[in-house]
Amino acid sequence: xxxxxxxxxxxxxxxxxxxxxxxxxxxxxxxxxxxxxxxxxxxxxxxxxxxxxxxxxxxxxxxxxxxxxxxxxxxxxxxxxxxxxxxxxxxxxxxxxxxxxxxxxxxxxxxxxxxxxxxxxxxxxxxxxxxxxxxxxxxxxxxxxxxxxxxxxxxxxxxxxxxxxxxxxxxxxxxxxxxxxxxxxxxxxxxxxxxxxxxxxxxxxxxxxxxxxxxxxxxxxxxxxxxxxxxxxxxxxxxxxxxxxxxxxxxxxxxxxxxxxxxxxxxxxxxxxxxxxxxxxxxxxxxxxxxxxxxxxxxxxxxxxxxxxxxxxxxxxxxxxxxxxxxxxxxxxxxxxxxxxxxxxxxxxxxxxxxxxxxxxxxxxxxxxxxxxxxxxxxxxxxxxxxxxxxxxxxxxxxxxxxxxxxxxxxxxxxxxxxxxxxxxxxxxxxxxxxxxxxxxxxxxxxxxxxxxxxxxxxxxxxxxxxxxxxxxxxxxxxxxxxxxxxxxxxxxxxxxxxxxxxxxxxxxxxxxxxxxxxxxxxxxxxxxxxxxxxxxxxxxxxxxxxxxxxxxxxxxxxxxxxxxxxxxxxxxxxxxxxxxxxxxxxxxxxxxxxxxxxxxxxxxxxxxxxxxxxxxxxxxxxxxxxxxxxxxxxxxxxxxxxxxxxxxxxxxxxxxxxxxxxxxxxxxxxxxxxxxxxxxxxxxxxxxxxxxxxxxxxxxxxxxxxxxxxxxxxxxxxxxxxxxxxxxxxxxxxxxxxxxxxxxxxxxxxxxxxxxxxxxxxxxxxxxxxxxxxxxxxxxxxxxxxxxxxxxxxxxxxxxxxxxxxxxxxxxxxxxxxxxxxxxxxxxxxxxxxxxxxxxxxxxxxxxxxxx
Numbered sequence: 001x002x003x004x005x006x007x008x009x010x011x012x013x014x015x016x017x018x019x020x021x022x023x024x025x026x027x028x029x030x031x032x033x034x035x036x037x038x039x040x041x042x043x044x045x046x047x048x049x050x051x052x053x054x055x056x057x058x059x060x061x062x063x064x065x066x067x068x069x070x071x072x073x074x075x076x077x078x079x080x081x082x083x084x085x086x087x088x089x090x091x092x093x094x095x096x097x098x099x100x101x102x103x104x105x106x107x108x109x110x111x112x113x114x115x116x117x118x119x120x121x122x123x124x125x126x127x128x129x130x131x132x133x134x135x136x137x138x139x140x141x142x143x144x145x146x147x148x149x150x151x152x153x154x155x156x157x158x159x160x161x162x163x164x165x166x167x168x169x170x171x172x173x174x175x176x177x178x179x180x181x182x183x184x185x186x187x188x189x190x191x192x193x194x195x196x197x198x199x200x201x202x203x204x205x206x207x208x209x210x211x212x213x214x215x216x217x218x219x220x221x222x223x224x225x226x227x228x229x230x231x232x233x234x235x236x237x238x239x240x241x242x243x244x245x246x247x248x249x250x251x252x253x254x255x256x257x258x259x260x261x262x263x264x265x266x267x268x269x270x271x272x273x274x275x276x277x278x279x280x281x282x283x284x285x286x287x288x289x290x291x292x293x294x295x296x297x298x299x300x301x302x303x304x305x306x307x308x309x310x311x312x313x314x315x316x317x318x319x320x321x322x323x324x325x326x327x328x329x330x331x332x333x334x335x336x337x338x339x340x341x342x343x344x345x346x347x348x349x350x351x352x353x354x355x356x357x358x359x360x361x362x363x364x365x366x367x368x369x370x371x372x373x374x375x376x377x378x379x380x381x382x383x384x385x386x387x388x389x390x391x392x393x394x395x396x397x398x399x400x401x402x403x404x405x406x407x408x409x410x411x412x413x414x415x416x417x418x419x420x421x422x423x424x425x426x427x428x429x430x431x432x433x434x435x436x437x438x439x440x441x442x443x444x445x446x447x448x449x450x451x452x453x454x455x456x457x458x459x460x461x462x463x464x465x466x467x468x469x470x471x472x473x474x475x476x477x478x479x480x481x482x483x484x485x486x487x488x489x490x491x492x493x494x495x496x497x498x499x500x501x502x503x504x505x506x507x508x509x510x511x512x513x514x515x516x517x518x519x520x521x522x523x524x525x526x527x528x529x530x531x532x533x534x535x536x537x538x539x540x541x542x543x544x545x546x547x548x549x550x551x552x553x554x555x556x557x558x559x560x561x562x563x564x565x566x567x568x569x570x571x572x573x574x575x576x577x578x579x580x581x582x583x584x585x586x587x588x589x590x591x592x593x594x595x596x597x598x599x600x601x602x603x604x605x606x607x608x609x610x611x612x613x614x615x616x617x618x619x620x621x622x623x624x625x626x627x628x629x630x631x632x633x634x635x636x637x638x639x640x641x642x643x644x645x646x647x648x649x650x651x652x653x654x655x656x657x658x659x660x661x662x663x664x665x666x667x668x669x670x671x672x673x674x675x676x677x678x679x680x681x682x683x684x685x686x687x688x689x690x691x692x693x694x695x696x697x698x699x700x701x702x703x704x705x706x707x708x709x710x711x712x713x714x715x716x717x718x719x720x721x722x723x724x725x726x727x728x729x730x731x732x733x734x735x736x737x738x739x740x741x742x743x744x745x746x747x748x749x750x751x752x753x754x755x756x757x758x759x760x761x762x763x764x765x766x767x768x769x770x771x772x773x774x775x776x777x778x779x780x781x782x783x784x785x786x787x788x789x790x791x792x793x794x795x796x797x798x799x800x801x802x803x804x805x806x807x808x809x810x811x812x813x814x815x816x817x818x819x820x821x822x823x824x825x826x827x828x829x830x831x832x833x834x835x836x837x838x839x840x841x842x843x844x845x846x847x848x849x850x851x852x853x
Contacts, residue, residue, distance in 0.1 A: 013285045017278040024274055028267040035259060039252030046251055047231060053211040054233050054244060058160075061207075065171040065195055066156040068105060072097055073156065073173040073193040076180025082112050083175045083191040086120045092128050101195070102126030106203070109136055109196030112175070115189035117142055133194055138164045145172045146192070154190060162240040167204075167218045169197040208246060215247040318393075322402065323409040327352045327370060330408070339415050341386030356395075357382045373399035380420060381413075392420040433507040435485055436492035444506035444514055448566045451518050452559060462559040463520030465530065466573040467495070469511035469537070470551035470585045483543045487550065490543075494536040498529070514573070520558070523590070530554050530588040538586070553580040554588035562591050606662045608644065609655055613667050617643050620675055621838035622689075625809060625831045628823050635688040635722070637831065638676035639838050640668070656694070665694050670706055677714035677721060679841045690722035690752060695729035699736055704743035711747070718748030722772070726754050730769060738769060745770045752809070757797060766804045774801045778812020778832070785817045795825050802826070 072078060077096065081087035091097040091112075101107045103126060111133040112121040119132040134140045141161060148157055154174030161168050174190040177183045199207075201217060208216025219232070220242060235242040319335035328351050332344040347355065358366070362378055369376040378395040385391050397411040431443040439447065451462060469491065476484040488511065495505050495513060503517040520526055537552040555577025563569045576591040583589065612618055622636035642650040659665040673691055680689040697703055711718050723744065730737055741751060750772040758777045766774075776797050783790040794810070801808040810822050813832035822830055836844065 013278075013281050017274075017281065021271070021274055021278075024267075024270055028263070028270075031263060032260075035256065035263065039256045041252070042255060043248065043250060043252040046249055050213050050231065050246060050248070051233060054208075054213060054216070054246075057207055057211050058235075061169060061197070062158040062171070065105075065107075065169060065197060066158050066173075068101070068107075069158075069171045069173045069193060069195050070156045073175050074178030076177045076183035078193075079175055079177045079180075079183055079185070082121060082193070084186060086112070088121060088128070091121055092123070097121070098123060098128075099126040106197065107195050108198050109133070109194070111136075111192075111194040111196070113142065113192035113194065115191060120191075133196075137161075137168065137170075137196070141170065142192075145170070145194070148172075149174055149192070160235050160237050160242065162220065162237045162242050165220060167199040167235070167237070167242055169199060171195045171197075204244070213246045214249065217245055219243045219245050318412060318414040320412050321410070323352065323411075324402075325370075325407045325409075327366070327409065330402075339413075340383075340391070355383055357384065369397060375399075380416070391415065391417045393417075436489055436507050438492050438496075438513070439504055439506040441506065441508050444504065444508070444516065445566055447504050448516055448569065451516070452564060452566060452569075461520055461561065463515075463517045463526055464557045464559070464569050464573045465515040465517070465526075465533075465588075466555045466557075466570075466577045467513040467515065467533070467537075468553050468555075468577055468581060470553055470581070472511040472550055475548055475550065479543065479546055479548065483546065483548070486543045487541050487548060490541055491537060494539075495533065498532050498536050514570075526556060527588075530556070534586060534588070551586040553577060553585045555580050555591065556588060557591045605655070605658055606664070609642075609658060609662075609664055609668075612642055612644070613664065613671055617645065618668075618671060618675075619643055620672065620679065620841070622679075622841050622844060623831060623838045624836040624844060625690075625829050626835045627829050628819075628827060633687070633835075633844075634829065635690060636680070636684070636841070636844065637690045637692075637724070638672060638679075640672050660694055660696050665696055666700065666706075669693060669697055670710065673707065673710045673721075674714060677710055677716040680720065681714050681716040683841045684844070688720045688722055688750075689716075690724050692724045692754060693729075695726065698725060698729050698740050699733060701736075701740060703740055704747065707744055707749060708747055719750070722750045722752055724752045724754040724775065727756065727758070734768075741770055755811075766800075766806070771804075771806060773807035773809060773828075775809045775811050775831070781810050781812045781818060781822075781832075782814075784821055785815065791821065791825075794822075798825050798827055 077090070081090040082097070097110060097112075101110055102123070108125050110123040111119055113133060114120045119134075122129055122131055122133070122136070124131060124136060134142065139161065148159075149155075149172060154176060156171060156173035158169060158171035161170055172192060172194045175193050176190065177185055199218065204216045204218060208214060220240075231248045232243050232245040235244060319339055320333040321329055321336070322331040324330055328349050329347050330349075332347060334344070336342065336344050336347075352366070353363075356362070358378075358381060362381065365376065365378065376395075376397045378397075381393050381395050383391055383393065393413045393415050395411060395413050397409050400408060400410045402408040431440060431446075432438065433440045448464070472484070472487070475487055488507075491513070492505065492507065495515065499505060499515065499517075502519075503515055506514045506516070508514055517526075517529075533554065534552055537550065541548040541550070555573045555575065557563065557569050557572035557576060559569055562572050572591040572595075575595045576589045579595055580587060580589040619641045621639050621641060623639060624633045625635040625637065626632070627634040640652055642655055644650050656665075656668075659668045669691075676689050676691050680687060693703075700706075707721075707723075711721065745751065751770060753766075753771055753774045755777040756774040757780055774797075776794060780790065780794050780797065784794055798808050807828045809829040809831055810818075810827050811831050813819055813822065813830040813834050815834060818832075819830055819834060
């Protein structure tokens, strides 16, 4: 037996294998060069990033110092006590410009320079010292600073200077009234206030650590004309050289150290594998040359049966068959019993027409194909399985010549039952609600659009009734979602039975339903239907041996009176529903045009409130609380106002309910908490501040974290913050409310009951909840001097608070007589117009606790 030359395949294999080895080596060289480039680029990026971070850090330090300086220099009291006169008792003893600047911000030097250039007040390293600014600095920078301030109209400025071989940040500003109209400026040049911050090596290291810059230090040895190093930053310091330097992290070197050995090892392994693969391929190529001749001989043995198997391969998908010219089965493959459940033998010589349950269109196509021939595909053919279950298949038929040359047909049948059932299921889910079986939003809109497209007579009119269940959410919370689903199913049955087959009922999702009545009739008929619906839905539901009571609110829109298209009709019905829910629930309301205007106004107000929180349109005023035991003002209550750009000053009752409804209450509360705590920490560090919290806030598990963040940012000790809540806030989910209050209490914050006596909470809540005090509502204080009964009620309230070891504050005190009687009743504190009206915190007097009403 002779074989073809054995070197043919080997020759074909060698060239590609050599090319493959060359490509592998070239790829690794490219990877190596790329790795070195990446390492270099990483080092350059690290250097640029350090430059940017350091510049940002220095700029931030300058801006913070300028801010602190402006806060102290642009101040009416500072103008009175440091420019007109030098009141060191005001500045140092009362700590308005004292050691806190050193303790808190590490400002080593604080100086006040008179218009004549004399240092009239100085605090150095947190202690008052009679030392001039120039002597402390070691340089005379006053002419330069005065010229710069003249150019900036006295606004605070800062710059770096080199003094005594140290880098110093200097910030200077004119002392002005700061817009305080109660202080009249005097003629003549202003005094100068200067803050100084020495950037010691320790401070530079700490600054670098905060921004991820290692070994940050200052170098004064580089000449001014020399080019700075890569890992350095030259500072502008009035001609004296100062260079900030640091140690580069060298990420590129780290990358090379980690990846280069791995890359070389990988290259060696791949090359070794490629060589072994080449040897194996050459051996197999030699064997393939020897087998090629043998394979060519075997092809002749397969040619006889190739035609039949080619025809089958063209049509095979699931089970295969042959039919004669009359479409009678003559052969069926073994998959037929598996798919259909029938025995193949019982269907031989039976026709395809007996097997399929074809519609007329499919029958006509089969007849035409039987005479015309060619190839035919029928989709979605229906038949019954051996278990009499409906099934579906796709048929492919082809006219062929059978074994004896007789005409016939071959084909295949692919079972598509699951696909057809999935399509039917998808169609159902796209048009029906799976839980209740009602129409869904898609079918509802199609039905409504179809009805509105028809010519509509003036009577009867089309009505859309939108239903929202009242008190449904507690059903899921108390009894579980399974009980909620059963209630929704029963609700759908009651609505359908009430309509008695008229119109369409759809579920839009959740607990919201829609009724469309194409022939609704008159208003009186719609009223009667709505009354019947509410009656049906108010009836108790028996679910899992539980009696569940819910209600419903209905909003109604009419066509063509209100709208002639589906979108507007849905929107108007929803607006009417919103009005019904806010008007007391369990009744219905027809849409009117003025409702849409009110909704638009409400949305505009919501948008304006969101902008007010972000754009600082809110203001805080404070009402003092007078301690009767110590005869001094011990605390203030923060009250928020909204300075609306168009409507003017708005009181809390005009926008707090809107904030609660729209979810803005958290952002509003955070703003009030932060600003109140910051103001107290800045202006009245000896006082406590109380802030009112909405009832909805006590359900927010994030409230303790939010309060902790506010205390950290403002610097206010937690024991000086008091949270005021009303009695009604305790009624909704008391267990969750108690958990939130205990978490806030753990921070050291106090709780007070506001408007005590006007709510409905049980007295046992005084013992169960962690309260520190109560505030008796003003409605009990007003008749105090005129009614003995009122005096007895207030006395009992005070006694109740004392019994629970709570501090007692009386609100609404407006006369000296009321104050005197409350002192006799052993009340702890009082609050009201007699003590002081709400004012900005800087205007509140600390020496005159009682003011004229």
